[in-house]
Amino acid sequence: MIFNKGNTPVNFEELLLSEASRYRMYPSEKVWENIRKDIQPQTRWPALITIFVFIVLALTVSTIINYPKEKISITKTTNQYLRVATVKTQQKVGSPIFYTQNFYDKTIKVNSHIKTTNKLSEVNQTSQKVFSSVENKVNNVDENSTLSIHNTLPVSHSVVSNTNFEPIESVYTKEVTNQLLEPSIQIKNSSQFAINTLQLNDEFLNSKKTINKTAKSKWQVQYYATLSNSYRTLEDDKTRSRYISALSDRVALSKNVNDVVIHKPMTGAEIGATLLYPITKKLFIKTGIQFNIRQYNIDAYNAYGEANISFVRNNQLSTLSTISGYSTNFENALGAKTNLQNKLYEVSVPIGLEWNVYEGSKWGLSLTGSVEPTLALNRNNFIVSTDYKYYTDASPFVRNFNINTSAAMFFTMRTKSLKWFLGPQIRFQQLPTYNDLYPIKEYRVDYGIKIGFTKPLH
Amino acid sequence: MSETALIENCINNSAVAQRELYNRYSGILFGICYRYASCRQDAEDMLQEGFIKIFSKISSFENKGNFEGWMKRVIVHTCINYLKKNKKFEDQVSLDSIFNLEVREESIASKLLGKQVMECLRLLPIGYRTVINLYAIEGYSHSEIGEMLEIGESTSRSQYIRGKHVLESILIKKRLIKPDVDRVEWLAYLSN
Numbered sequence: 001m002i003f004n005k006g007n008t009p010v011n012f013e014e015l016l017l018s019e020a021s022r023y024r025m026y027p028s029e030k031v032w033e034n035i036r037k038d039i040q041p042q043t044r045w046p047a048l049i050t051i052f053v054f055i056v057l058a059l060t061v062s063t064i065i066n067y068p069k070e071k072i073s074i075t076k077t078t079n080q081y082l083r084v085a086t087v088k089t090q091q092k093v094g095s096p097i098f099y100t101q102n103f104y105d106k107t108i109k110v111n112s113h114i115k116t117t118n119k120l121s122e123v124n125q126t127s128q129k130v131f132s133s134v135e136n137k138v139n140n141v142d143e144n145s146t147l148s149i150h151n152t153l154p155v156s157h158s159v160v161s162n163t164n165f166e167p168i169e170s171v172y173t174k175e176v177t178n179q180l181l182e183p184s185i186q187i188k189n190s191s192q193f194a195i196n197t198l199q200l201n202d203e204f205l206n207s208k209k210t211i212n213k214t215a216k217s218k219w220q221v222q223y224y225a226t227l228s229n230s231y232r233t234l235e236d237d238k239t240r241s242r243y244i245s246a247l248s249d250r251v252a253l254s255k256n257v258n259d260v261v262i263h264k265p266m267t268g269a270e271i272g273a274t275l276l277y278p279i280t281k282k283l284f285i286k287t288g289i290q291f292n293i294r295q296y297n298i299d300a301y302n303a304y305g306e307a308n309i310s311f312v313r314n315n316q317l318s319t320l321s322t323i324s325g326y327s328t329n330f331e332n333a334l335g336a337k338t339n340l341q342n343k344l345y346e347v348s349v350p351i352g353l354e355w356n357v358y359e360g361s362k363w364g365l366s367l368t369g370s371v372e373p374t375l376a377l378n379r380n381n382f383i384v385s386t387d388y389k390y391y392t393d394a395s396p397f398v399r400n401f402n403i404n405t406s407a408a409m410f411f412t413m414r415t416k417s418l419k420w421f422l423g424p425q426i427r428f429q430q431l432p433t434y435n436d437l438y439p440i441k442e443y444r445v446d447y448g449i450k451i452g453f454t455k456p457l458h
Numbered sequence: 459m460s461e462t463a464l465i466e467n468c469i470n471n472s473a474v475a476q477r478e479l480y481n482r483y484s485g486i487l488f489g490i491c492y493r494y495a496s497c498r499q500d501a502e503d504m505l506q507e508g509f510i511k512i513f514s515k516i517s518s519f520e521n522k523g524n525f526e527g528w529m530k531r532v533i534v535h536t537c538i539n540y541l542k543k544n545k546k547f548e549d550q551v552s553l554d555s556i557f558n559l560e561v562r563e564e565s566i567a568s569k570l571l572g573k574q575v576m577e578c579l580r581l582l583p584i585g586y587r588t589v590i591n592l593y594a595i596e597g598y599s600h601s602e603i604g605e606m607l608e609i610g611e612s613t614s615r616s617q618y619i620r621g622k623h624v625l626e627s628i629l630i631k632k633r634l635i636k637p638d639v640d641r642v643e644w645l646a647y648l649s650n
Binding site: 012013015016017019020023024025026027028030031032034035036038039040320321322323393395396397437 | 474
């Protein structure tokens, strides 16, 4: 059958071919998003692996740092002559007695003030010597120290042992001050003695008593959250103007991009944890990990058009054209006004200093600043075309790594175990959000309020 | 960026080049997918699969022949495989019902010339539509179509003839063409 198209007769196949060759339809943006995920997985996985490795490392380090120091516990539950101690003294009486005991599981060095009352009720020259009463009070136990008990035994006292030495399973060295030893004790060997088995009737041991010895760490950990608003400024590098001849583009170049793009800040957030280590009493160095959400809205109009992004590379002008559904102004629009949400997810590693300017018994004031290497986790944002007419997908231009800097002032309040802080923070993005190909540079700044607490690590 | 440079950069996995290639050709290739698909969602799935194949096989294109033609062939084969895989050829449509269907004006693209003709083509049962697409538009022979669709050559031929008559009837019914003894005059879109 012959059809008449205008005045030109065409057949059915020619008609279909002609119409089909002019037929264009445009897919939704999510199609490209799915394609990109499939063809460029290698651009995404390193970021995830990096984050994963970092988190594992951070957890490992924090676990090591947080691992509780072994509690040094001395728990005695018996009320009989229960402990057998092997005591060796290298004694010139009046000098410290060094003895070993096998009733502690581990080697312990304890430095303490110990008041000891020893009553040596009977000293048998041949074998066991019994301390009938021992009072020990152990106070202010400190780490890395030695339990010192100074012997004030008279020179004439000696304790003689027999030969049945118990095996020494662990060594426990003490200096013993026996301040209240009864002078009536008969000590046969004044120069050197060894107590083989020493049965202690020990009030200290008699009661269940635990000495918990806790190490005081210099490290502190800080948890915080920040609510902030993202603002941005755009700077258009218009060097491409030398290569552009189209009048419409030249008109666009005469405009200020900040006047074209209507941006509305929205509230974002940061949450993070840092470790602090004191350099001086008031100055701390800190580092940690932080997750950021930064967002703002752009006013746009529903439209269909070609978004052209022109950039100069190797002294040549290249143009990336995309089909856009959003216009910057009403003239190009076909539909209603809409909002485009630019939401950026980031993970960063803040490294900085914190200075306690004033620290009273309860209230204080601190200043802090940090540099934050930052990794962008998503790409689905919108950028304006370089002719300022349309908004289009930013994913080919998103910069993966960036550097941020932040400064904050905190008012602090100390409670029993925590130091709370609250104060304003300002955060600058040092490099443009998009890479060097995209000529319109976006610099972001966030103003926020930071709240959190610091607590010592044990 | 020239086509040769674009292909080369795509082979080197440049994200910018891949995006540019997609932007240049997604309109025409999506149009192809839409002709074969029953709905927009199917067309988008076809396009997605097709582009993934194009990017993964682009190194096998050796700058011999027309790159756009090569991509179209990849997309058409993807569409056919999609229809087979999803058993779309088993969908039955009553011929009576299609004359009552409205031509969809679903987007701004429908304002383009030919949109309504294409929409009428899409009203056809999938068997007719596929054969007409492959024979009249893509230019495959009936023997090639038979191989692709795993049907006989004569079946392809008969499907085409029947489909062609149905399509003409739809176009007349929708007042897009007017039968005039031996000729049919275009009405609707030529008057625009």
